[in-house]
Amino acid sequence: MRKKAAQTRSLLIKQLANGDFNSGELLGELVGVSRSAVANHIKYLTNIGLDVFSVKGRGYRLASPLQLLDQNKISALLGQQSTNVVEVVSIIDSTNTYVKEHLHQLPKGYVCLAEAQTHGRGRRGKTWVSPFGSSIYMSMAWTFKGGYQSMAGLSLLVGIAINRSLKTMGIKDCKLKWPNDVFHNCRKLAGILVEVEGQVGSDASAVIGIGINVDLPNAVSEIDQPFVDLVSITQKPVDRNELVALIILTLTTMLTEFELKGLAPFLSEWREADLFYNEYVYLESGSNRIHGLSKGINEGGALMLENAGKVTPHHGGEISVRKS
Structure with a gap:
Protein backbone atom coordinates (compact mmCIF):
# COMPACT_ATOMS: atom_id res chain seq x y z
CA MET A 1 0.00 0.00 0.00
CA ALA A 63 4.29 27.95 -7.22
CA SER A 64 7.22 27.66 -9.67
CA PRO A 65 8.48 24.99 -12.08
CA LEU A 66 10.54 22.25 -10.45
CA GLN A 67 13.72 20.69 -11.80
CA LEU A 68 13.70 17.07 -10.67
CA LEU A 69 16.76 14.93 -10.12
CA ASP A 70 17.31 12.77 -13.20
CA GLN A 71 19.11 9.46 -12.74
CA ASN A 72 19.94 9.15 -16.44
CA LYS A 73 21.24 12.70 -16.71
CA ILE A 74 23.46 12.27 -13.64
CA SER A 75 24.88 9.00 -14.99
CA ALA A 76 25.59 10.68 -18.36
CA LEU A 77 27.37 13.56 -16.61
CA LEU A 78 29.51 11.08 -14.64
CA GLY A 79 30.74 9.62 -17.93
CA GLN A 80 31.52 6.12 -19.08
CA GLN A 81 34.65 5.88 -16.94
CA SER A 82 32.65 6.22 -13.74
CA THR A 83 31.91 3.05 -11.77
CA ASN A 84 29.37 4.76 -9.49
CA VAL A 85 25.87 3.31 -9.48
CA VAL A 86 23.32 6.09 -8.90
CA GLU A 87 19.73 5.60 -7.74
CA VAL A 88 17.22 8.45 -7.45
CA VAL A 89 14.12 8.03 -5.29
CA SER A 90 11.33 10.54 -4.82
CA ILE A 91 10.51 10.35 -1.11
CA ILE A 92 12.38 8.26 1.45
CA ASP A 93 12.70 8.15 5.22
CA SER A 94 16.47 8.72 5.11
CA THR A 95 19.08 8.05 2.42
CA ASN A 96 21.60 7.03 5.11
CA THR A 97 19.13 4.60 6.65
CA TYR A 98 18.37 3.08 3.24
CA VAL A 99 22.05 2.58 2.40
CA LYS A 100 22.80 1.13 5.86
CA GLU A 101 19.98 -1.39 5.52
CA HIS A 102 21.26 -2.59 2.12
CA LEU A 103 24.98 -1.95 2.60
CA HIS A 104 26.22 -5.49 2.02
CA GLN A 105 24.29 -5.75 -1.26
CA LEU A 106 25.52 -2.45 -2.69
CA PRO A 107 28.63 -1.90 -4.85
CA LYS A 108 31.41 0.37 -3.66
CA GLY A 109 30.62 3.94 -4.73
CA TYR A 110 26.85 3.39 -4.87
CA VAL A 111 24.90 6.64 -4.40
CA CYS A 112 21.31 7.08 -3.23
CA LEU A 113 19.65 10.46 -3.89
CA ALA A 114 16.23 11.61 -2.71
CA GLU A 115 13.97 14.53 -3.50
CA ALA A 116 12.70 14.55 0.10
CA GLN A 117 13.36 12.78 3.39
CA THR A 118 10.64 12.22 5.96
CA HIS A 119 13.17 11.34 8.70
CA GLY A 120 16.39 13.00 7.58
CA ARG A 121 19.16 12.67 10.17
CA GLY A 122 22.05 14.88 11.17
CA ARG A 123 24.88 14.43 13.62
CA ARG A 124 24.19 13.83 17.33
CA GLY A 125 20.65 12.63 16.63
CA LYS A 126 19.44 15.93 15.18
CA THR A 127 16.84 16.12 12.42
CA TRP A 128 17.98 17.23 8.96
CA VAL A 129 15.13 19.31 7.56
CA SER A 130 14.49 17.94 4.06
CA PRO A 131 11.77 19.77 2.06
CA PHE A 132 10.94 18.36 -1.37
CA GLY A 133 13.09 19.20 -4.38
CA SER A 134 14.93 22.07 -2.72
CA SER A 135 18.26 20.54 -1.70
CA ILE A 136 20.62 17.64 -2.20
CA TYR A 137 20.12 14.63 0.06
CA MET A 138 22.57 11.88 -0.84
CA SER A 139 24.39 8.94 0.69
CA MET A 140 27.37 7.05 -0.74
CA ALA A 141 28.55 3.56 0.21
CA TRP A 142 32.31 2.98 0.45
CA THR A 143 34.33 -0.01 1.68
CA PHE A 144 37.75 0.42 3.30
CA LYS A 145 40.14 -2.53 3.12
CA GLY A 146 42.17 -1.10 6.00
CA GLY A 147 39.28 -1.29 8.46
CA TYR A 148 38.29 1.35 11.00
CA GLN A 149 41.76 2.81 11.37
CA SER A 150 41.89 3.75 7.68
CA MET A 151 38.84 6.03 8.09
CA ALA A 152 40.38 8.59 10.45
CA GLY A 153 39.30 12.04 9.32
CA LEU A 154 36.76 10.79 6.76
CA SER A 155 34.09 13.40 7.56
CA LEU A 156 36.72 16.12 7.12
CA LEU A 157 37.68 14.73 3.72
CA VAL A 158 34.03 14.85 2.64
CA GLY A 159 33.80 18.50 3.70
CA ILE A 160 36.89 19.29 1.63
CA ALA A 161 35.33 17.47 -1.35
CA ILE A 162 32.15 19.54 -1.08
CA ASN A 163 34.21 22.73 -0.86
CA ARG A 164 36.25 21.72 -3.93
CA SER A 165 33.05 21.13 -5.86
CA LEU A 166 31.58 24.47 -4.84
CA LYS A 167 34.81 26.21 -5.88
CA THR A 168 34.47 24.61 -9.30
CA MET A 169 30.98 26.16 -9.44
CA GLY A 170 32.52 29.56 -8.68
CA ILE A 171 31.67 29.70 -4.96
CA LYS A 172 35.10 30.36 -3.46
CA ASP A 173 34.46 31.67 0.03
CA CYS A 174 33.00 28.71 1.94
CA LYS A 175 34.46 27.62 5.27
CA LEU A 176 34.76 24.21 6.94
CA LYS A 177 33.66 23.70 10.54
CA TRP A 178 35.14 20.72 12.35
CA PRO A 179 34.12 17.97 12.10
CA ASN A 180 31.26 17.93 9.59
CA ASP A 181 29.82 21.24 8.37
CA VAL A 182 30.26 23.66 5.46
CA PHE A 183 29.50 27.33 6.14
CA HIS A 184 29.13 30.48 4.08
CA ASN A 185 29.32 33.86 5.83
CA CYS A 186 28.83 32.14 9.20
CA ARG A 187 25.65 30.39 8.06
CA LYS A 188 25.33 26.65 7.56
CA LEU A 189 25.21 25.54 3.93
CA ALA A 190 25.89 21.80 4.15
CA GLY A 191 26.24 18.99 6.65
CA ILE A 192 27.86 15.55 6.69
CA LEU A 193 26.88 12.38 8.55
CA VAL A 194 29.31 9.45 8.32
CA GLU A 195 28.17 6.13 9.77
CA VAL A 196 30.50 3.12 9.96
CA GLU A 197 29.64 -0.58 9.76
CA GLY A 198 32.00 -3.53 10.25
CA GLN A 199 34.08 -5.47 12.75
CA VAL A 200 37.50 -4.69 14.19
CA GLY A 201 40.24 -6.41 12.21
CA SER A 202 38.31 -6.73 8.96
CA ASP A 203 37.10 -4.57 6.11
CA ALA A 204 34.81 -1.75 7.20
CA SER A 205 32.14 0.12 5.28
CA ALA A 206 31.09 3.73 5.56
CA VAL A 207 27.78 5.36 4.74
CA ILE A 208 28.64 8.93 3.73
CA GLY A 209 25.61 11.18 4.07
CA ILE A 210 25.60 14.67 2.55
CA GLY A 211 22.96 17.38 2.76
CA ILE A 212 23.36 20.66 0.84
CA ASN A 213 20.83 23.51 0.88
CA VAL A 214 20.14 24.53 -2.72
CA ASP A 215 16.89 26.53 -2.89
CA LEU A 216 14.97 26.24 0.37
CA PRO A 217 11.34 27.37 0.61
CA ASN A 218 10.76 30.70 2.33
CA ALA A 219 8.51 29.00 4.84
CA VAL A 220 11.22 26.75 6.32
CA SER A 221 11.18 27.35 10.07
CA GLU A 222 12.42 24.12 11.69
CA ILE A 223 16.16 24.76 11.28
CA ASP A 224 17.59 25.77 14.67
CA GLN A 225 20.64 27.78 13.51
CA PRO A 226 21.53 30.42 10.91
CA PHE A 227 21.50 28.83 7.44
CA VAL A 228 21.87 29.72 3.78
CA ASP A 229 21.28 28.06 0.42
CA LEU A 230 23.16 28.12 -2.89
CA VAL A 231 20.56 30.14 -4.78
CA SER A 232 20.79 32.90 -2.14
CA ILE A 233 24.58 32.93 -2.58
CA THR A 234 24.72 32.80 -6.39
CA GLN A 235 21.51 34.76 -7.08
CA LYS A 236 20.78 32.39 -9.98
CA PRO A 237 19.32 28.91 -10.49
CA VAL A 238 21.52 25.94 -9.60
CA ASP A 239 21.32 22.72 -11.64
CA ARG A 240 21.14 20.04 -8.97
CA ASN A 241 21.93 17.25 -11.43
CA GLU A 242 25.18 18.95 -12.46
CA LEU A 243 26.14 19.66 -8.86
CA VAL A 244 25.42 16.08 -7.76
CA ALA A 245 27.54 14.66 -10.60
CA LEU A 246 30.39 17.02 -9.73
CA ILE A 247 30.32 16.03 -6.05
CA ILE A 248 30.21 12.30 -6.87
CA LEU A 249 33.19 12.57 -9.23
CA THR A 250 35.19 14.75 -6.83
CA LEU A 251 34.47 12.63 -3.77
CA THR A 252 35.17 9.34 -5.56
CA THR A 253 38.57 10.60 -6.75
CA MET A 254 39.47 11.90 -3.30
CA LEU A 255 38.33 8.73 -1.51
CA THR A 256 40.60 6.66 -3.74
CA GLU A 257 43.59 8.80 -2.73
CA PHE A 258 42.44 8.89 0.91
CA GLU A 259 42.51 5.07 1.04
CA LEU A 260 46.18 5.09 0.04
CA LYS A 261 47.52 8.17 1.83
CA GLY A 262 45.03 9.14 4.53
CA LEU A 263 44.16 12.75 5.28
CA ALA A 264 47.72 14.13 4.98
CA PRO A 265 47.51 15.27 1.31
CA PHE A 266 44.41 17.32 2.11
CA LEU A 267 45.53 19.16 5.26
CA SER A 268 46.48 22.35 3.43
CA GLU A 269 43.00 22.56 1.87
CA TRP A 270 41.41 22.21 5.29
CA ARG A 271 43.73 24.87 6.74
CA GLU A 272 42.82 27.30 3.95
CA ALA A 273 39.08 26.94 4.67
CA ASP A 274 39.18 26.33 8.45
CA LEU A 275 36.34 28.38 9.96
CA PHE A 276 37.90 28.63 13.43
CA TYR A 277 41.67 28.56 12.83
CA ASN A 278 43.44 30.69 15.50
CA GLU A 279 40.06 31.52 17.05
CA TYR A 280 39.15 30.91 20.67
CA VAL A 281 36.57 28.12 20.82
CA TYR A 282 35.08 25.71 23.28
CA LEU A 283 34.44 22.01 22.86
CA GLU A 284 31.17 20.75 24.26
CA SER A 285 30.55 17.12 25.20
CA GLY A 286 27.47 16.66 27.35
CA SER A 287 27.88 19.02 30.30
CA ASN A 288 31.66 19.35 29.85
CA ARG A 289 33.34 22.32 28.18
CA ILE A 290 36.98 22.72 27.18
CA HIS A 291 38.16 26.18 26.10
CA GLY A 292 41.20 26.94 23.98
CA LEU A 293 42.72 28.30 20.79
CA SER A 294 41.91 26.27 17.67
CA LYS A 295 45.12 25.25 15.90
CA GLY A 296 43.67 23.28 13.02
CA ILE A 297 43.66 19.49 12.61
CA ASN A 298 46.22 16.69 12.57
CA GLU A 299 46.62 13.80 10.11
CA GLY A 300 44.11 11.75 12.10
CA GLY A 301 41.43 14.41 11.76
CA ALA A 302 41.56 15.46 15.41
CA LEU A 303 41.00 19.10 16.34
CA MET A 304 44.16 20.58 17.86
CA LEU A 305 43.35 22.83 20.80
CA GLU A 306 45.87 25.03 22.61
CA ASN A 307 45.23 25.55 26.31
CA ALA A 308 47.73 26.92 28.86
CA GLY A 309 50.52 26.66 26.31
CA LYS A 310 49.85 23.02 25.52
CA VAL A 311 48.33 21.72 22.26
CA THR A 312 46.27 18.54 22.53
CA PRO A 313 44.21 16.56 19.99
CA HIS A 314 40.44 16.11 20.40
CA HIS A 315 38.49 13.59 18.36
CA GLY A 316 34.91 13.70 17.08
CA GLY A 317 32.23 11.48 18.57
CA GLU A 318 29.80 13.58 20.54
CA ILE A 319 32.06 16.64 20.77
CA SER A 320 30.72 19.89 19.35
CA VAL A 321 32.83 23.00 18.74
CA ARG A 322 31.62 26.58 19.17
CA LYS A 323 33.29 29.97 18.96
CA SER A 324 33.96 31.47 22.39
Whole structure:
Protein backbone atom coordinates (compact mmCIF):
# COMPACT_ATOMS: atom_id res chain seq x y z
CA MET A 1 0.00 0.00 0.00
CA ARG A 2 2.79 2.43 0.96
CA LYS A 3 4.71 1.59 -2.22
CA LYS A 4 1.63 2.28 -4.36
CA ALA A 5 1.06 5.62 -2.61
CA ALA A 6 4.70 6.57 -3.22
CA GLN A 7 4.38 5.71 -6.93
CA THR A 8 1.18 7.76 -7.19
CA ARG A 9 2.84 10.78 -5.59
CA SER A 10 5.85 10.49 -7.88
CA LEU A 11 3.56 10.54 -10.94
CA LEU A 12 1.70 13.58 -9.60
CA ILE A 13 4.96 15.44 -9.02
CA LYS A 14 6.23 14.71 -12.53
CA GLN A 15 2.97 15.98 -13.98
CA LEU A 16 3.07 19.18 -11.91
CA ALA A 17 6.82 19.83 -12.31
CA ASN A 18 6.48 22.16 -15.33
CA GLY A 19 4.44 24.66 -13.30
CA ASP A 20 1.24 24.40 -15.37
CA PHE A 21 -2.29 24.01 -13.95
CA ASN A 22 -3.71 20.48 -13.87
CA SER A 23 -7.29 19.75 -12.87
CA GLY A 24 -8.02 17.26 -10.12
CA GLU A 25 -9.97 15.20 -12.63
CA LEU A 26 -7.06 15.06 -15.09
CA LEU A 27 -4.59 14.15 -12.35
CA GLY A 28 -6.96 11.46 -11.07
CA GLU A 29 -7.24 9.92 -14.50
CA LEU A 30 -3.48 10.04 -14.95
CA VAL A 31 -2.68 8.16 -11.74
CA GLY A 32 -5.87 6.08 -11.51
CA VAL A 33 -7.43 7.51 -8.34
CA SER A 34 -10.42 9.70 -7.46
CA ARG A 35 -10.29 13.52 -7.23
CA SER A 36 -10.63 13.30 -3.43
CA ALA A 37 -7.67 10.90 -3.32
CA VAL A 38 -5.70 13.39 -5.45
CA ALA A 39 -6.51 16.10 -2.89
CA ASN A 40 -5.19 13.89 -0.08
CA HIS A 41 -1.97 13.17 -1.95
CA ILE A 42 -1.50 16.88 -2.68
CA LYS A 43 -1.95 17.63 1.03
CA TYR A 44 0.78 15.11 1.84
CA LEU A 45 3.10 16.72 -0.70
CA THR A 46 2.58 20.19 0.76
CA ASN A 47 3.37 18.78 4.21
CA ILE A 48 6.81 17.65 3.00
CA GLY A 49 7.67 21.05 1.56
CA LEU A 50 6.27 21.08 -1.99
CA ASP A 51 4.66 24.47 -2.70
CA VAL A 52 1.39 23.45 -4.40
CA PHE A 53 -1.65 25.72 -4.58
CA SER A 54 -5.09 25.26 -6.07
CA VAL A 55 -7.48 27.61 -7.92
CA LYS A 56 -11.14 26.72 -8.22
CA GLY A 57 -11.99 25.78 -11.77
CA ARG A 58 -8.33 25.47 -12.82
CA GLY A 59 -6.88 22.80 -10.52
CA TYR A 60 -3.43 22.41 -8.96
CA ARG A 61 -0.17 24.10 -9.78
CA LEU A 62 3.31 24.44 -8.31
CA ALA A 63 4.29 27.95 -7.22
CA SER A 64 7.22 27.66 -9.67
CA PRO A 65 8.48 24.99 -12.08
CA LEU A 66 10.54 22.25 -10.45
CA GLN A 67 13.72 20.69 -11.80
CA LEU A 68 13.70 17.07 -10.67
CA LEU A 69 16.76 14.93 -10.12
CA ASP A 70 17.31 12.77 -13.20
CA GLN A 71 19.11 9.46 -12.74
CA ASN A 72 19.94 9.15 -16.44
CA LYS A 73 21.24 12.70 -16.71
CA ILE A 74 23.46 12.27 -13.64
CA SER A 75 24.88 9.00 -14.99
CA ALA A 76 25.59 10.68 -18.36
CA LEU A 77 27.37 13.56 -16.61
CA LEU A 78 29.51 11.08 -14.64
CA GLY A 79 30.74 9.62 -17.93
CA GLN A 80 31.52 6.12 -19.08
CA GLN A 81 34.65 5.88 -16.94
CA SER A 82 32.65 6.22 -13.74
CA THR A 83 31.91 3.05 -11.77
CA ASN A 84 29.37 4.76 -9.49
CA VAL A 85 25.87 3.31 -9.48
CA VAL A 86 23.32 6.09 -8.90
CA GLU A 87 19.73 5.60 -7.74
CA VAL A 88 17.22 8.45 -7.45
CA VAL A 89 14.12 8.03 -5.29
CA SER A 90 11.33 10.54 -4.82
CA ILE A 91 10.51 10.35 -1.11
CA ILE A 92 12.38 8.26 1.45
CA ASP A 93 12.70 8.15 5.22
CA SER A 94 16.47 8.72 5.11
CA THR A 95 19.08 8.05 2.42
CA ASN A 96 21.60 7.03 5.11
CA THR A 97 19.13 4.60 6.65
CA TYR A 98 18.37 3.08 3.24
CA VAL A 99 22.05 2.58 2.40
CA LYS A 100 22.80 1.13 5.86
CA GLU A 101 19.98 -1.39 5.52
CA HIS A 102 21.26 -2.59 2.12
CA LEU A 103 24.98 -1.95 2.60
CA HIS A 104 26.22 -5.49 2.02
CA GLN A 105 24.29 -5.75 -1.26
CA LEU A 106 25.52 -2.45 -2.69
CA PRO A 107 28.63 -1.90 -4.85
CA LYS A 108 31.41 0.37 -3.66
CA GLY A 109 30.62 3.94 -4.73
CA TYR A 110 26.85 3.39 -4.87
CA VAL A 111 24.90 6.64 -4.40
CA CYS A 112 21.31 7.08 -3.23
CA LEU A 113 19.65 10.46 -3.89
CA ALA A 114 16.23 11.61 -2.71
CA GLU A 115 13.97 14.53 -3.50
CA ALA A 116 12.70 14.55 0.10
CA GLN A 117 13.36 12.78 3.39
CA THR A 118 10.64 12.22 5.96
CA HIS A 119 13.17 11.34 8.70
CA GLY A 120 16.39 13.00 7.58
CA ARG A 121 19.16 12.67 10.17
CA GLY A 122 22.05 14.88 11.17
CA ARG A 123 24.88 14.43 13.62
CA ARG A 124 24.19 13.83 17.33
CA GLY A 125 20.65 12.63 16.63
CA LYS A 126 19.44 15.93 15.18
CA THR A 127 16.84 16.12 12.42
CA TRP A 128 17.98 17.23 8.96
CA VAL A 129 15.13 19.31 7.56
CA SER A 130 14.49 17.94 4.06
CA PRO A 131 11.77 19.77 2.06
CA PHE A 132 10.94 18.36 -1.37
CA GLY A 133 13.09 19.20 -4.38
CA SER A 134 14.93 22.07 -2.72
CA SER A 135 18.26 20.54 -1.70
CA ILE A 136 20.62 17.64 -2.20
CA TYR A 137 20.12 14.63 0.06
CA MET A 138 22.57 11.88 -0.84
CA SER A 139 24.39 8.94 0.69
CA MET A 140 27.37 7.05 -0.74
CA ALA A 141 28.55 3.56 0.21
CA TRP A 142 32.31 2.98 0.45
CA THR A 143 34.33 -0.01 1.68
CA PHE A 144 37.75 0.42 3.30
CA LYS A 145 40.14 -2.53 3.12
CA GLY A 146 42.17 -1.10 6.00
CA GLY A 147 39.28 -1.29 8.46
CA TYR A 148 38.29 1.35 11.00
CA GLN A 149 41.76 2.81 11.37
CA SER A 150 41.89 3.75 7.68
CA MET A 151 38.84 6.03 8.09
CA ALA A 152 40.38 8.59 10.45
CA GLY A 153 39.30 12.04 9.32
CA LEU A 154 36.76 10.79 6.76
CA SER A 155 34.09 13.40 7.56
CA LEU A 156 36.72 16.12 7.12
CA LEU A 157 37.68 14.73 3.72
CA VAL A 158 34.03 14.85 2.64
CA GLY A 159 33.80 18.50 3.70
CA ILE A 160 36.89 19.29 1.63
CA ALA A 161 35.33 17.47 -1.35
CA ILE A 162 32.15 19.54 -1.08
CA ASN A 163 34.21 22.73 -0.86
CA ARG A 164 36.25 21.72 -3.93
CA SER A 165 33.05 21.13 -5.86
CA LEU A 166 31.58 24.47 -4.84
CA LYS A 167 34.81 26.21 -5.88
CA THR A 168 34.47 24.61 -9.30
CA MET A 169 30.98 26.16 -9.44
CA GLY A 170 32.52 29.56 -8.68
CA ILE A 171 31.67 29.70 -4.96
CA LYS A 172 35.10 30.36 -3.46
CA ASP A 173 34.46 31.67 0.03
CA CYS A 174 33.00 28.71 1.94
CA LYS A 175 34.46 27.62 5.27
CA LEU A 176 34.76 24.21 6.94
CA LYS A 177 33.66 23.70 10.54
CA TRP A 178 35.14 20.72 12.35
CA PRO A 179 34.12 17.97 12.10
CA ASN A 180 31.26 17.93 9.59
CA ASP A 181 29.82 21.24 8.37
CA VAL A 182 30.26 23.66 5.46
CA PHE A 183 29.50 27.33 6.14
CA HIS A 184 29.13 30.48 4.08
CA ASN A 185 29.32 33.86 5.83
CA CYS A 186 28.83 32.14 9.20
CA ARG A 187 25.65 30.39 8.06
CA LYS A 188 25.33 26.65 7.56
CA LEU A 189 25.21 25.54 3.93
CA ALA A 190 25.89 21.80 4.15
CA GLY A 191 26.24 18.99 6.65
CA ILE A 192 27.86 15.55 6.69
CA LEU A 193 26.88 12.38 8.55
CA VAL A 194 29.31 9.45 8.32
CA GLU A 195 28.17 6.13 9.77
CA VAL A 196 30.50 3.12 9.96
CA GLU A 197 29.64 -0.58 9.76
CA GLY A 198 32.00 -3.53 10.25
CA GLN A 199 34.08 -5.47 12.75
CA VAL A 200 37.50 -4.69 14.19
CA GLY A 201 40.24 -6.41 12.21
CA SER A 202 38.31 -6.73 8.96
CA ASP A 203 37.10 -4.57 6.11
CA ALA A 204 34.81 -1.75 7.20
CA SER A 205 32.14 0.12 5.28
CA ALA A 206 31.09 3.73 5.56
CA VAL A 207 27.78 5.36 4.74
CA ILE A 208 28.64 8.93 3.73
CA GLY A 209 25.61 11.18 4.07
CA ILE A 210 25.60 14.67 2.55
CA GLY A 211 22.96 17.38 2.76
CA ILE A 212 23.36 20.66 0.84
CA ASN A 213 20.83 23.51 0.88
CA VAL A 214 20.14 24.53 -2.72
CA ASP A 215 16.89 26.53 -2.89
CA LEU A 216 14.97 26.24 0.37
CA PRO A 217 11.34 27.37 0.61
CA ASN A 218 10.76 30.70 2.33
CA ALA A 219 8.51 29.00 4.84
CA VAL A 220 11.22 26.75 6.32
CA SER A 221 11.18 27.35 10.07
CA GLU A 222 12.42 24.12 11.69
CA ILE A 223 16.16 24.76 11.28
CA ASP A 224 17.59 25.77 14.67
CA GLN A 225 20.64 27.78 13.51
CA PRO A 226 21.53 30.42 10.91
CA PHE A 227 21.50 28.83 7.44
CA VAL A 228 21.87 29.72 3.78
CA ASP A 229 21.28 28.06 0.42
CA LEU A 230 23.16 28.12 -2.89
CA VAL A 231 20.56 30.14 -4.78
CA SER A 232 20.79 32.90 -2.14
CA ILE A 233 24.58 32.93 -2.58
CA THR A 234 24.72 32.80 -6.39
CA GLN A 235 21.51 34.76 -7.08
CA LYS A 236 20.78 32.39 -9.98
CA PRO A 237 19.32 28.91 -10.49
CA VAL A 238 21.52 25.94 -9.60
CA ASP A 239 21.32 22.72 -11.64
CA ARG A 240 21.14 20.04 -8.97
CA ASN A 241 21.93 17.25 -11.43
CA GLU A 242 25.18 18.95 -12.46
CA LEU A 243 26.14 19.66 -8.86
CA VAL A 244 25.42 16.08 -7.76
CA ALA A 245 27.54 14.66 -10.60
CA LEU A 246 30.39 17.02 -9.73
CA ILE A 247 30.32 16.03 -6.05
CA ILE A 248 30.21 12.30 -6.87
CA LEU A 249 33.19 12.57 -9.23
CA THR A 250 35.19 14.75 -6.83
CA LEU A 251 34.47 12.63 -3.77
CA THR A 252 35.17 9.34 -5.56
CA THR A 253 38.57 10.60 -6.75
CA MET A 254 39.47 11.90 -3.30
CA LEU A 255 38.33 8.73 -1.51
CA THR A 256 40.60 6.66 -3.74
CA GLU A 257 43.59 8.80 -2.73
CA PHE A 258 42.44 8.89 0.91
CA GLU A 259 42.51 5.07 1.04
CA LEU A 260 46.18 5.09 0.04
CA LYS A 261 47.52 8.17 1.83
CA GLY A 262 45.03 9.14 4.53
CA LEU A 263 44.16 12.75 5.28
CA ALA A 264 47.72 14.13 4.98
CA PRO A 265 47.51 15.27 1.31
CA PHE A 266 44.41 17.32 2.11
CA LEU A 267 45.53 19.16 5.26
CA SER A 268 46.48 22.35 3.43
CA GLU A 269 43.00 22.56 1.87
CA TRP A 270 41.41 22.21 5.29
CA ARG A 271 43.73 24.87 6.74
CA GLU A 272 42.82 27.30 3.95
CA ALA A 273 39.08 26.94 4.67
CA ASP A 274 39.18 26.33 8.45
CA LEU A 275 36.34 28.38 9.96
CA PHE A 276 37.90 28.63 13.43
CA TYR A 277 41.67 28.56 12.83
CA ASN A 278 43.44 30.69 15.50
CA GLU A 279 40.06 31.52 17.05
CA TYR A 280 39.15 30.91 20.67
CA VAL A 281 36.57 28.12 20.82
CA TYR A 282 35.08 25.71 23.28
CA LEU A 283 34.44 22.01 22.86
CA GLU A 284 31.17 20.75 24.26
CA SER A 285 30.55 17.12 25.20
CA GLY A 286 27.47 16.66 27.35
CA SER A 287 27.88 19.02 30.30
CA ASN A 288 31.66 19.35 29.85
CA ARG A 289 33.34 22.32 28.18
CA ILE A 290 36.98 22.72 27.18
CA HIS A 291 38.16 26.18 26.10
CA GLY A 292 41.20 26.94 23.98
CA LEU A 293 42.72 28.30 20.79
CA SER A 294 41.91 26.27 17.67
CA LYS A 295 45.12 25.25 15.90
CA GLY A 296 43.67 23.28 13.02
CA ILE A 297 43.66 19.49 12.61
CA ASN A 298 46.22 16.69 12.57
CA GLU A 299 46.62 13.80 10.11
CA GLY A 300 44.11 11.75 12.10
CA GLY A 301 41.43 14.41 11.76
CA ALA A 302 41.56 15.46 15.41
CA LEU A 303 41.00 19.10 16.34
CA MET A 304 44.16 20.58 17.86
CA LEU A 305 43.35 22.83 20.80
CA GLU A 306 45.87 25.03 22.61
CA ASN A 307 45.23 25.55 26.31
CA ALA A 308 47.73 26.92 28.86
CA GLY A 309 50.52 26.66 26.31
CA LYS A 310 49.85 23.02 25.52
CA VAL A 311 48.33 21.72 22.26
CA THR A 312 46.27 18.54 22.53
CA PRO A 313 44.21 16.56 19.99
CA HIS A 314 40.44 16.11 20.40
CA HIS A 315 38.49 13.59 18.36
CA GLY A 316 34.91 13.70 17.08
CA GLY A 317 32.23 11.48 18.57
CA GLU A 318 29.80 13.58 20.54
CA ILE A 319 32.06 16.64 20.77
CA SER A 320 30.72 19.89 19.35
CA VAL A 321 32.83 23.00 18.74
CA ARG A 322 31.62 26.58 19.17
CA LYS A 323 33.29 29.97 18.96
CA SER A 324 33.96 31.47 22.39
